[in-house]
Amino acid sequence: MKASITISDFVAIIGIVGIVLLIVTQILPTTLSTVINKFSSYSAENVARQLSNLITVSGSATYKIDIDYAPTKDVVYQVSIDSRTIKVVPKFGVNYADKSSSTQSFAVDLHSGQYTDVNSFLIGKSIFTPQQIGHGESKYAFDATKQ
Amino acid sequence: MVNQNMHLMQRNNKGIVLTISAVVEGLFFIGVISLLFWLFLSRVLEIHNSATEANAERHAINLANVLISSEKLAYGEGEICSGIQYPCNHYITSSSCLNANCGWVAQDQSCYGTPYDCSHYSSSSSCTDAGCTLVYEKEGKLSRGILDSSKLDSTFTKNSVNYGPKDIGVGYPNTLNLVKVIDLESCQDNSCDMWMAVLSSPTTIEGLSVAKFANCMSDTASTDIGSIFRAIPAQIGGPLVATVAALWQPWDIEKCIKNTVPENVKSFFTGSLISSEGLPVLIRYPNGDLHVGRIVVGVGEWI
Numbered sequence: 001m002k003a004s005i006t007i008s009d010f011v012a013i014i015g016i017v018g019i020v021l022l023i024v025t026q027i028l029p030t031t032l033s034t035v036i037n038k039f040s041s042y043s044a045e046n047v048a049r050q051l052s053n054l055i056t057v058s059g060s061a062t063y064k065i066d067i068d069y070a071p072t073k074d075v076v077y078q079v080s081i082d083s084r085t086i087k088v089v090p091k092f093g094v095n096y097a098d099k100s101s102s103t104q105s106f107a108v109d110l111h112s113g114q115y116t117d118v119n120s121f122l123i124g125k126s127i128f129t130p131q132q133i134g135h136g137e138s139k140y141a142f143d144a145t146k147q
Numbered sequence: 148m149v150n151q152n153m154h155l156m157q158r159n160n161k162g163i164v165l166t167i168s169a170v171v172e173g174l175f176f177i178g179v180i181s182l183l184f185w186l187f188l189s190r191v192l193e194i195h196n197s198a199t200e201a202n203a204e205r206h207a208i209n210l211a212n213v214l215i216s217s218e219k220l221a222y223g224e225g226e227i228c229s230g231i232q233y234p235c236n237h238y239i240t241s242s243s244c245l246n247a248n249c250g251w252v253a254q255d256q257s258c259y260g261t262p263y264d265c266s267h268y269s270s271s272s273s274c275t276d277a278g279c280t281l282v283y284e285k286e287g288k289l290s291r292g293i294l295d296s297s298k299l300d301s302t303f304t305k306n307s308v309n310y311g312p313k314d315i316g317v318g319y320p321n322t323l324n325l326v327k328v329i330d331l332e333s334c335q336d337n338s339c340d341m342w343m344a345v346l347s348s349p350t351t352i353e354g355l356s357v358a359k360f361a362n363c364m365s366d367t368a369s370t371d372i373g374s375i376f377r378a379i380p381a382q383i384g385g386p387l388v389a390t391v392a393a394l395w396q397p398w399d400i401e402k403c404i405k406n407t408v409p410e411n412v413k414s415f416f417t418g419s420l421i422s423s424e425g426l427p428v429l430i431r432y433p434n435g436d437l438h439v440g441r442i443v444v445g446v447g448e449w450i
Contacts, residue, residue: 004158004161005161006158006162009161009162009165012165012166012169013165013169016169016172016173020172020176023176028180032183053205053209056209056210056213057209057212057213059212059213059216059217059317060212060213060215060216060291061216062216062221062288062289062290062291063288063289083320083349083351083354084318084319084320084348084349085320085351085354103354105206105319105320105321105322105354106319107206107209107210107213107317107318107319107324107348108213108316108317109316109317127218127289136218137218137316138217138218138316
């Protein structure tokens with residue numbers, strides 16, 4: 001028996017192959033890239049790194065600086081500060097993500113504190129001079145809220 | 148007629164088979180995507196930023212930037228008053244300087260001093276305030292990048308090594324923060340004036356790399372059925388290797404090493420020791436001389 005194929009079968013196969021190729025070469029990489037980028041920017045590692053760097057770099061201001069950092073409105077974090085380290089735990093919709101906490105260190109004195117369900121951060125530095133007499137001293141402040 | 152019917156049935160069957168195969172292909176493809184997504188959620192989210200980053204170098208540069216702006220080291224504009232003659236009426240002497248404990252204040256309200264006995268200024272038409280220490284930090288008039296030699300003298304050790312930690316409120320935790328300030332214009336016979344200090348910083352057990360590595364390993368240890376198959380060939384390396392092979396996948400161990408072992412240790416192993424040549428600074432001496440120098444900061448993480 002001789003195998004035969006109709007034009008419609010041929011077109012269907014070509015169509016399926018074409019769609020599969022399109023998905024594999026175009027849509028899948030784009031989607032994966034977008035998802036990875038999104039998760040990377042929201043990730044605890046990234047947020048903790050940004051915060052620790054911003055806290056340290058605020059010390060480079062000679063007088064006063066206020067830095068606002070709001071990585072996302074979609075995800076909230078639990079943030080704790082102690083002994084010049086900052087720990088960030090994200091609260092994602094998926095259970096896996098809770099494991100991905102990150103602890104980063106910074107180089108200036110900042111008061112200890114814990115902040116729950118926050119996603120907007122304010123870092124401040126100013127020179128404080130008691131009674132406006134004597135040597136000034138750098139004071140750092142950190143606050144976090146939910147947007 | 149029968150042949151024609153058979154041929155028609157065969158063609159229909161073939162069409163159905165093709166359709167079913169297309170559907171199966173589609174389902175397979177959806178399954179592959181689902182698997183990838185599951186892998187992403189279960190594995191990729193766990194990993195830390197994979198970009199290899201020179202942590203120690205970044206910390207050293209950040210710390211150097213903070214130090215050259217710190218009121219503990221940087222020169223404040225107000226101190227230009229020191230040793231310079233001013234007319235006494237420049238100072239308010241009546242209300243704010245009645246006793247030795249009060250501060251004296253310049254009339255323009257821009258110059259603040261340490262507690263000082265202002266009776267010194269009351270009799271003559273001009274006076275030398277060589278003993279006063281004026282600071283301008285409050286007004287933000289610190290000169291970033293210009294280090295004050297007198298502040299360096301009081302905070303650091305000059306031309307000798309003292310590993311006693313100095314607390315100036317700056318320094319990364321669980322690290323050795325070593326700071327050197329070199330006066331390049333003072334160099335003679337391969338020797339330069341240099342101030343050195345080890346900055347103190349908090350040290351916590353959980354912040355040590357060993358503890359972080361242990362935590363990471365305990366989090367990733369697994370006793371699944373595959374552990375038997377991993378352990379059997381690893382017996383060649385001895386019981387310890389077999390146990391390690393049974394409990395951890397190679398990529399879990401790699402992940403823990405990558406994320407918890409300090410950069411300086413990794414650099415040592417890879418032979419590419421990260422070092423910084425330091426940031427350029429100016430060093431200001433009490434007589435007003437400015438010397439070109441460098442501040443070199445080394446940050447080494449405790450293991």
